[in-house]
Amino acid sequence: MTSFIVIEDDKKTQETIKEVLRRVVISKDHNINIKYYTKYSKELREIINDTSHRKVYIMDIELETKTSGIDIAKMIREIDWESEIIFITSHDKMFETVYRSIYEVFDFIEKFYNMEDRLEKDIELIFKKNFDNKMLTVSNRNVDLQIFYRSITYITRDKEERKVIIHTDSNIFKLNMNLSDISQLLDDRFIQSHRSCIVNRQRVHEWNWPKSYFILDTGEKVDYLSKKFKKEVEKVC
Amino acid sequence: MLDTIYCFIAGCMIQGILIYGYRKISNFQNTYNKKRILIIIPFALIMAVLNYYNLSSVHTICSIFFYYIDYAFIYRQNKNKVLFYGTVLWLMTALVDMITMFTLSITSIIELFSSNLMILRVVDTMAICLIMYAIYNIKSLNQNLSKVYDKIKKIKFPYFKIFLIIAVITSLGLTFFAIMQQKGFSDIKNIFYVLVACVSILAYSYATILYRNYVLSETKEYLIKNNEFYIKMINDYRVLKHNIIHQLNGIKSVSNKKATNLINDLIEHYNENTIHTQYLKNMPTGISGIIYEKIYNYNQTELQLSIDNHIESSVFDNLTPRSYNLLCEALGVLLDNSLEACMKTTKKTLLIDMNETENSYSIKIINTFNETLDLDKLGTAKYTTHKSGHGIGLFSLIGRKKIKIKTSIINDLFLNEITILKTTN
Known part of the structure; x- marks a missing residue:
């Protein structure tokens, strides 16, 4: 309603x-x-x-x-x-x-x-646009973070810092979490494209499987595409 | 075969009395697993076997090491303690052994020993054990030994270790020498001297290295301490300077023109990079003065600013001077951060939303931002997205008792809400 x-x-x-x-x-x-x-x-x-x-x-x-x-x-x-x-x-x-x-x-x-x-x-x-205002909500002791799903482009995992990095249209956020934890907070527009990457499929403009990258609607080229996840990606895209 | 059994018994006896002796002279009062004492059995067996094959020199070395292992394994104390008391015990035993042998040598009993009967050696060991038992129970000796250990423990430089190494090497050398002389290995004697010389040179070299390492580590420790002290001093000075400037800004917001000039002069003294507002004819009073001063520098920029003021009472009257200073400081810090952050974005939007309830004032500063933020480090010491030297502002405010600062991020908006309690009369 x-x-x-x-x-x-x-x-x-x-x-x-x-x-x-x-x-x-x-x-x-x-x-x-x-x-x-x-x-x-x-x-x-x-x-x-x-x-x-x-x-x-x-x-x-x-x-x-x-x-x-x-x-x-x-x-x-x-x-x-x-x-x-x-x-x-x-x-x-x-x-x-x-x-x-x-x-x-x-x-x-x-x-x-x-x-x-x-x-x-x-x-x-x-x-x-069907009220697309769903948000990712994460809190830690310093700050409460709320970001529209639609403005998240992709999320990667930094092995060295052991953090997830949330890429949005205008900002980048680093958080002490792992990919599986954060994927549970996301909806079905997000799919795993790489062992260390979850992408907002609605924001992907081009999938390039041979060269293992995807291009976002912002024009950004992201080298986090693995053939291992091709079936899952093609099933929903 | 009977000799081997006697030797085994003697080995168990001497280990047993030494373990007892260690407990006594080191004043060991803790509980320990008594089953661990069974370790003496395999060691005594090894010594008996070595004796059976007439490997007396190996037997001597092994016995010394076995004693140290016994103490370490049974009592689980630190290695320095084991090394000290172990060596003391060994030297004491050697001394008692020497005295016993000397006593026996001047009596006719020694002739019995020359018959090489193992049973007599067991008797000798028993005699030594009894003497040792008596010595270990001399309270004054134990007390003095623990005093010596406490004094040695305080010596940082490994003189103690070097002393122990030299003592052990010398004792080993003397033991070998005695054995060889006893057995008439005169040809090997010269080789033995060369070996002792080599070991001494090696020990000296090792001692030199230990000394150099000690000097270096002491110097390093001294430098680290100095460095930490100066870093702390610099940080304290930075926080102090930072707080004073914001507190002066707070005073300036309610002061007249002459006082404003004086305060500006003071601020200039503390911070050469601050852009002042001395050119303004009149400084607005209260909180709006601070806001006005901060945004003044952005007057000619594309800053999209909105101020929603719902505070009707006099902030200055409803807060204690300390709370007012704190509010000014917080507002100054957060406005600096917000203005700097929002000017990097395309929207350049900043909203200051001021509200009051019966008990408190709250000021919300909302700005657009375009940064890479580590959310776990945000608000921690020295974390900044700006150039180095920043990062103390928000950190210096978090944890203050009278003021609460809540930080949130909603999409590309950074929200800081300051809440401060009104003075209750």
Whole structure:
């Protein structure tokens, strides 16, 4: 089940959002639950705390109450990184850039400029990518680490340092673990391509078995492809 | 055959009394596995066999080694102790043996020995054992020996070892000499002298090597100690300098223009590389002053900064001076790290989110980053992703009682949350 949570204190805008949802969501999928709020409330807090199903939050940044849309987004992201957030706003560009990055906001839609079309496209995109916001969560005594599966490209094992090295789109993390332990924390998009490598198959652009390497969608060439794992890889790819 | 049995009995007796003697003179009071004493049986058998084949010189050497093995095997003490007390025992036994033989030589009993009856040797051994038993029970002797051992133990240089080596070699040499003279091997005597000379030269060479090694290891130890001391001093100075600068920044945030100039001068004294804000007309007060000072240097960059301030009360009034300094220090360190890290990314995004509850203040610093991070080393001493010389900031803050710093990484975001308790009145 997917829930749409609309938080908008302007009745006219709320009506427009209702119309878009009726057109795009309700007509296509019956397993949809939509709730409307005008402000932050105890009931809304309970909905945020319930992470058992996927949600799409559509909310205004500037609510008339003390708690703004940004504050609600902050509360959501404290416990839930799988739900999507869409802001309906007239905020300036600079804040948009910051919050888009920090709170993983799917989109900022301007209230008075083509809002219906943009909202419709966003919802379609969210359904298309199927809420792919699952995360790898690892903790040690120093730090808690959470990374979207989709942003992990591959994971290798460093024999000398005896650590696993998680390669993501922008960073590299070293952890005192072994490959089999970390593979249990991953989903089925990850497959073993080498004795010392697990790769996100959705991120592989080319498998080159004769030369024992694969190329990622980022263009990076990775020399961790072993023929020993060819059958398993070809079975799922 | 009967001689061999007598020799076996004599071997068991002498080993038994020496093992007893070792326990006495070394003041050994621990429990030990008494079954281990049975080791004397195979050794006594070997000695009896050697005696049967008339290999008296081999018999002498073997017996000495067997004694040391007995002590080490039965009492399981450190090798220096075994070596010391073993040698003392051996020398004592040799002395008693010599005195007994001398006493016998001046009496007519020695003539009986010349008949080479083994039973008489057993009787001689028994006599020696009895004398030794009496000697081992002299308390003052044992106490003095343990005092000597304690003094020798304190000598680091292996004089003691060299003394023991020379003592053992000399004793062995004298024993051989006595045996050879007794048996009339006059031709071999010259070869024996050459051998003794060679062994002495070797012992001297070994002693020289031991001495050089000792001097080198002592010098190395001294240098290592000095090095460790200076490293500790440098680290202490770095942490002190680092803390003072951040504490001064905290004071600066609530001080007037004149005080600010004075503080800037002090900061300049401690850190030549800091970019100051003395050109600013007015320094904002409180926490915002520190933030303003830190971000001022990035004014002309593409930094995407957002500050969400939900703190309404006066931070300075609600914290003790120490807590306020600590908060300023933490904020300064984390902002330095965050700004440096986020400027390396394409998004260059930084969010400072300040909140307060009834009891505490919390400041969350969230920044984008693009690094290789060893998560197990993060926050440990000297670990840094920047150039060398960094890495003490976060480390110096972790473990402080009044402040809590929580670090998390969510995708390409680095989150540091500082929580500090308000002063309760």
